[in-house]
Amino acid sequence: MSAIAEPEQGGFRLSQLLYDTRYRSMTIQIIALIGFLLAVGWLVRNAGQNLADLGKPLGFGFLSDQAGYDINQRLIEYNSQMSHGRAAIVGLLNTLLVAFLGCITATVIGVAVGVARLSKNWLISRLMTIYIEMFRNIPVLLWIIITMAIFIEIFPQPRDFRGDDAIATMKLFDSVALTNRGIYIPSPDFFAGSSALIAIFFLSIVGIFVFGSWAKKRQEQTGQILPTFWIKLGIFFLPSIVAYFVLGKPMGLEYPELKGFNFAGGFYMRNSLIALWFALSLYTAAFIAETVRSGIQAVSKGQTEAAAALGLRQGRITSLVVLPQALRVIIPPMISQYLNLTKNSSLAIAVGYMDITGTLGGITLNQTGREMESLIILMAIYLTISLTISTIMNQYNERVKLRER
Amino acid sequence: MSDVSYVRTVMLEEQAPPASQTGLIKWFRENMFSSIPNSILSIAALWAIYFVLSHILPWVFQSSWNASSLKECRASIAETYGEGTAGACWAVIRERFPQMIYGFYPQELRWRPDLAFVGMLVAIAPVLFDKLPRKMMWFTAVYPFLAFWLLWGGSVWLPVSIIAGFVLGVVAYQIVGKMVGSLAGTIAAALVPVLWWLLFAGSAADIFQSAVPLSLESVTSSSFGGFALSIIIGVTGIAFSLPIGIVLALGRQSDLMIVKVLCVGFIEFIRGVPLITLLFVASTLLNYFMPPGTNFDIILRVIIMVTLFASAYMAEVIRGGLAALPKGQYEGADSLGLDFWQATRLIIMPQALKISIPNIVSTFIGLFKDTTLVSIIGLLDPIGLSTNIRADQNWNGIIWELYGFIALIFFIFCFSMSRYSMYLERKLQTGH
Numbered sequence: 001m002s003a004i005a006e007p008e009q010g011g012f013r014l015s016q017l018l019y020d021t022r023y024r025s026m027t028i029q030i031i032a033l034i035g036f037l038l039a040v041g042w043l044v045r046n047a048g049q050n051l052a053d054l055g056k057p058l059g060f061g062f063l064s065d066q067a068g069y070d071i072n073q074r075l076i077e078y079n080s081q082m083s084h085g086r087a088a089i090v091g092l093l094n095t096l097l098v099a100f101l102g103c104i105t106a107t108v109i110g111v112a113v114g115v116a117r118l119s120k121n122w123l124i125s126r127l128m129t130i131y132i133e134m135f136r137n138i139p140v141l142l143w144i145i146i147t148m149a150i151f152i153e154i155f156p157q158p159r160d161f162r163g164d165d166a167i168a169t170m171k172l173f174d175s176v177a178l179t180n181r182g183i184y185i186p187s188p189d190f191f192a193g194s195s196a197l198i199a200i201f202f203l204s205i206v207g208i209f210v211f212g213s214w215a216k217k218r219q220e221q222t223g224q225i226l227p228t229f230w231i232k233l234g235i236f237f238l239p240s241i242v243a244y245f246v247l248g249k250p251m252g253l254e255y256p257e258l259k260g261f262n263f264a265g266g267f268y269m270r271n272s273l274i275a276l277w278f279a280l281s282l283y284t285a286a287f288i289a290e291t292v293r294s295g296i297q298a299v300s301k302g303q304t305e306a307a308a309a310l311g312l313r314q315g316r317i318t319s320l321v322v323l324p325q326a327l328r329v330i331i332p333p334m335i336s337q338y339l340n341l342t343k344n345s346s347l348a349i350a351v352g353y354m355d356i357t358g359t360l361g362g363i364t365l366n367q368t369g370r371e372m373e374s375l376i377i378l379m380a381i382y383l384t385i386s387l388t389i390s391t392i393m394n395q396y397n398e399r400v401k402l403r404e405r
Numbered sequence: 406m407s408d409v410s411y412v413r414t415v416m417l418e419e420q421a422p423p424a425s426q427t428g429l430i431k432w433f434r435e436n437m438f439s440s441i442p443n444s445i446l447s448i449a450a451l452w453a454i455y456f457v458l459s460h461i462l463p464w465v466f467q468s469s470w471n472a473s474s475l476k477e478c479r480a481s482i483a484e485t486y487g488e489g490t491a492g493a494c495w496a497v498i499r500e501r502f503p504q505m506i507y508g509f510y511p512q513e514l515r516w517r518p519d520l521a522f523v524g525m526l527v528a529i530a531p532v533l534f535d536k537l538p539r540k541m542m543w544f545t546a547v548y549p550f551l552a553f554w555l556l557w558g559g560s561v562w563l564p565v566s567i568i569a570g571f572v573l574g575v576v577a578y579q580i581v582g583k584m585v586g587s588l589a590g591t592i593a594a595a596l597v598p599v600l601w602w603l604l605f606a607g608s609a610a611d612i613f614q615s616a617v618p619l620s621l622e623s624v625t626s627s628s629f630g631g632f633a634l635s636i637i638i639g640v641t642g643i644a645f646s647l648p649i650g651i652v653l654a655l656g657r658q659s660d661l662m663i664v665k666v667l668c669v670g671f672i673e674f675i676r677g678v679p680l681i682t683l684l685f686v687a688s689t690l691l692n693y694f695m696p697p698g699t700n701f702d703i704i705l706r707v708i709i710m711v712t713l714f715a716s717a718y719m720a721e722v723i724r725g726g727l728a729a730l731p732k733g734q735y736e737g738a739d740s741l742g743l744d745f746w747q748a749t750r751l752i753i754m755p756q757a758l759k760i761s762i763p764n765i766v767s768t769f770i771g772l773f774k775d776t777t778l779v780s781i782i783g784l785l786d787p788i789g790l791s792t793n794i795r796a797d798q799n800w801n802g803i804i805w806e807l808y809g810f811i812a813l814i815f816f817i818f819c820f821s822m823s824r825y826s827m828y829l830e831r832k833l834q835t836g837h
Contacts, residue, residue: 025660025661028661028664029661029662029663029664030663032661032663032664032667033663033667036667043694046693046694046695046696046697047693047694049697050692050693050694050697051693053697119446120435120436120439120443121436121437121439121443121446121447121450122436122437123436123437123446123447123450123451124446124447124450127450127453127454133816133820133823134816136819136823137770137774137815137816137819137820137823138774138812138815138816138819139774139775139777139788139815140774141777141778141780141781141788142777142788142808142811142812142815145788145808146808146812149804149805149808153804343678343679343680344679346679346681346682347681347778347781349681349781350781357679357681357682361681361682361685365685365689371685371689371690371693372690372693375682375685375686375689375690378682378685379674379678379682382677382678382679382682383674383677383678386676386677386678387673387677
């Protein structure tokens with residue numbers, strides 16, 4: 001930012017204002033602002049002139065033009081006849097999809113690894129250290145490419161599943177097909193009466209929360225502790241299972257089947273999505289593991305010992321004393337890891353997963369030649385995502401923060 | 406006294422501890438098999454290690470180092486280790502090693518990047534290890550210009566005239582500062598070099614060049630590549646981002662509202678977008694913002710964007726250092742009657758930077774890893790080169806050897822840097 005250096009330049013003529021502390025800050029700020037505006041003005045003027053010379057003045061009309069390219073992984077209806085704007089939305093949803101999936105798996109793996117790294121088992125903690133160092137010290141782009149290569153090279157082609165003496169077989173009781181084009185998993189199939197089943201399932205989740213608050217109130221009043229975990233588990237499964245049979249099995253699974261040269265049916269995830277998802281989760285998990293480890297270590301030993309002296313069991317010490325304190329340390333860096341994962345998902349372009357960078361910043365940009373507009377929208381979208389996540393998380397952080405006097 | 410004694414008068418011979426309480430057995434029992442779940446975990450882990458190693462080690466070692474194509478490689482592996490053995494073809498690394506390091510830098514000129522690399526080590530040394538003589542810092546200050554000249558070649562007078570601008574700035578500060586006042590001196594120190602660079606530097610370089618021709622053969626940016634490119638982008642980015650980051654961090658802490666808003670806006674903007682979009686800006690957009698007709702080098706454009714990117718992160722790291730300083734330090738500086746810049750220069754920054762060195766190093770590791778992203782905009786960094794090599798007819802179909810090699814080199818670089826930052830963290834522990 002050249003704007004920072006600007007104040008001194010103009011300040012020479014305003015020397016009287018500069019020596020009086022009452023005016024000085026005002027002067028410096030106004031000069032900084034003028035310098036900044038001049039710099040921005042200069043850049044914008046140059047850009048305007050250059051764009052005008054090329055005959056493509058700034059305009060966003062291209063978004064409604066026909067895109068003319070296909071996107072193979074999509075969450076909403078799209079075909080090549082639709083507009084560039086629609087393609088961008090498909091891309092945005094793909095970005096959000098991989099970011100969402102990645103954040104969940106990264107958290108699960110990261111927490112597990114972070115805890116395992118503190119394990120007393122020498123072998124396990126060493127293995128976890130190796131995993132963390134390997135992923136932290138090798139670029140994520142390389143991991144994404146390597147994961148993609150593993151998918152393409154190691155998994156069999158769909159045609160290997162054909163015939164009586166097939167080279168490859170489907171996994172997990174013939175339900176999952178791992179191929180080098182992607183993974184086929186069974187998808188749920190809904191018959192009549194399935195909506196009642198889904199309603200019962202959601203009601204039982206509500207029931208869990210109601211029971212939880214009731215049990216807590218009861219404990220506060222009477223001091224009796226119920227085995228809430230097992231009861232909650234029962235509420236989660238039993239009603240749905242009973243309803244499933246009572247309603248006459250209204251839901252089923254549609255299995256992927258080999259038809260011709262490829263699989264059909266079931267749910268299909270392209271290998272680019274899976275490779276990106278895997279690589280991003282494993283990479284981010286290594287960082288999350290480190291924050292989890294340092295968070296746990298930040299809780300002083302005295303806390304654990306005091307809890308043990310009160311007669312709490314190991315599980316309760318962890319859940320009531322250590323975790324609440326550790327979470328306070330863990331959450332802020334965890335948020336920035338989620339943000340990093342979302343931003344790193346833009347590397348999808350390296351494996352051909354059509355995220356927002358691949359559609360808007362890739363094909364649309366190259367086809368229409370609208371670099372300026374595409375990149376402005378692209379950056380604005382990423383900025384919005386980042387700022388939204390960090391605002392939400394900061395509010396949460398504010399809530400769990402240690403209250404001091 | 407009866408001589409019947411119920412108490413032993415002779416000490417028992419010292420006995421060896423039970424076998425289960427010493428040596429390896431004890432260690433294994435305590436560290437791997439302390440409980441049933443632990444034992445299961447250990448056995449599972451051992452099995453996993455065996456599984457991975459039994460697949461990778463034969464591949465790594467039953468390999469071929471001498472071949473000029475993948476076909477030859479496979480044939481020689483089959484000949485030596487038997488038909489059907491899957492072995493690595495390290496010959497590709499052997500053949501393309503210089504390319505992976507230097508890219509397409511002309512072969513007879515490769516001593517220049519070598520020299521620049523050695524110079525870099527010498528220049529960085531006094532920054533990293535404070536036991537070295539402080540005079541070495543002068544070399545560190547001159548080094549960026551020297552490296553630029555060595556790598557890109559051309560007339561030596563261009564970097565010299567740029568250095569001259571800095572010298573003029575210092576001179577102006579001394580003279581004007583003595584005559585008018587320190588503030589005017591600062592303003593002059595900023596103004597004089599800028600005027601020099603804009604108006605006189607180019608012609609001065611030309612005049613000197615015609616008087617004393619001293620130049621190296623020019624090398625165009627398109628021939629840069631490989632790890633040399635990664636190091637150039639990474640090191641330049643980090644070196645320039647540090648001062649910018651300091652200024653931004655100070656701006657963010659400042660009481661001046663407008664300055665603060667500008668700094669926060671810049672930092673949050675850069676941190677909110679992925680580096681790849683900034684690189685797209687570098688490759689497609691940056692020329693639009695310059696006066697019509699300017700067209701400057703792609704590596705320079707990338708370095709500008711990478712520097713801006715790194716400086717936003719650096720600003721946050723340094724802000725962390727500033728926030729970690731006890732308030733007493735600021736108040737102490739005020740009570741000594743130091744003004745803002747004096748306090749910052751003499752009291753605040755040295756301590757804040759010291760606290761943030763580990764984080765600065767990890768920012769650098771992150772930046773160095775992120776240099777691989779330039780392969781997406783078509784520069785020939787190691788990953789870009791690997792695509793290039795795989796497109797070669799001889800090496801078509803080679804995968805793991807190249808990626809493994811690149812990963813290994815990055816690992817060595819980044820891992821040693823992270824160890825260094827841990828060493829610093831321990832050394833800078835001034836607490837108890």
